[in-house]
Amino acid sequence: xxxxxxxxxxxxxxxxxxxxxxxxxxxxxxxxxxxxxxxxxxxxxxxxxxxxxxxxxxxxxxxxxxxxxxxxxxxxxxxxxxxxxxxxxxxxxxxxxxxxxxxxxxxxxxxxxxxxxxxxxxxxxxxxxxxxxxxxxxxxxxxxxxxxxxxxxxxxxxxxxxxxxxxxxxxxxxxxx
Numbered sequence: 001x002x003x004x005x006x007x008x009x010x011x012x013x014x015x016x017x018x019x020x021x022x023x024x025x026x027x028x029x030x031x032x033x034x035x036x037x038x039x040x041x042x043x044x045x046x047x048x049x050x051x052x053x054x055x056x057x058x059x060x061x062x063x064x065x066x067x068x069x070x071x072x073x074x075x076x077x078x079x080x081x082x083x084x085x086x087x088x089x090x091x092x093x094x095x096x097x098x099x100x101x102x103x104x105x106x107x108x109x110x111x112x113x114x115x116x117x118x119x120x121x122x123x124x125x126x127x128x129x130x131x132x133x134x135x136x137x138x139x140x141x142x143x144x145x146x147x148x149x150x151x152x153x154x155x156x157x158x159x160x161x162x163x164x165x166x167x168x169x170x171x172x173x174x175x176x177x
Contacts, residue, residue, distance in 0.1 A: 018078070018082060019064050019067060019068075019078060022063065022064060022078055022081050022082075023060040023061070023063065024060070025081075026056075026059055026060045026063045026064075027056045027057065027059070027060035028056075030055065030056040030059045030060070031052055031053065031056035034051075034052040034055060035049075035052055039051075039052075040052065063077055063078075063081075064078060066078075067079075090133075094129055094133055097129050097132075098125060098126065098129050101125045101128070101129065102122065102125060120164075120165060120168065
């Protein structure tokens with residue numbers, strides 16, 4: 001079954017799916033930016049949308065036409081976008097994971113006097129997400145720590161962290177009057 005799916009994706013890629021997706025991405029980004037800055041707001045909403053669509057269409061086409069006219073020349077940005085997008089998607093996924101975990105633990109920032117941002121929990125969440133992503137980059141799923149980062153350093157780090165947490169609880173003070 002996976003052979004059929006792989007063949008289908010290969011056929012789509014050979015017939016220009018990547019270029020269509022890059023065109024759609026650039027079109028959507030330019031259109032979104034133009035809509036948000038309201039450059040043609042005095043022309044009316046419908047007219048502004050027409051202008052924004054036309055400008056976005058031109059930018060999208062200008063991005064992919066050099067790929068067909070002179071493939072892999074200095075003006076062909078399609079291969080560069082193909083190389084960059086997986087890294088951008090990985091960073092976006094990491095940020096999304098951070099936001100999901102922060103939401104699960106109630107880290108919403110400063111919304112009022114009742115809710116408060118906890119930097120310790122945020123730091124732990126950040127370390128967990130980094131640990132997961134570094135483990136995923138290392139094909140075996142295990143992180144190989146440097147030789148100096150042994151059990152003693154881990155134990156000392158945990159002890160310092162617990163001590164810092166206790167000191168934070170003691171020193172934070174309260175609104176008791």
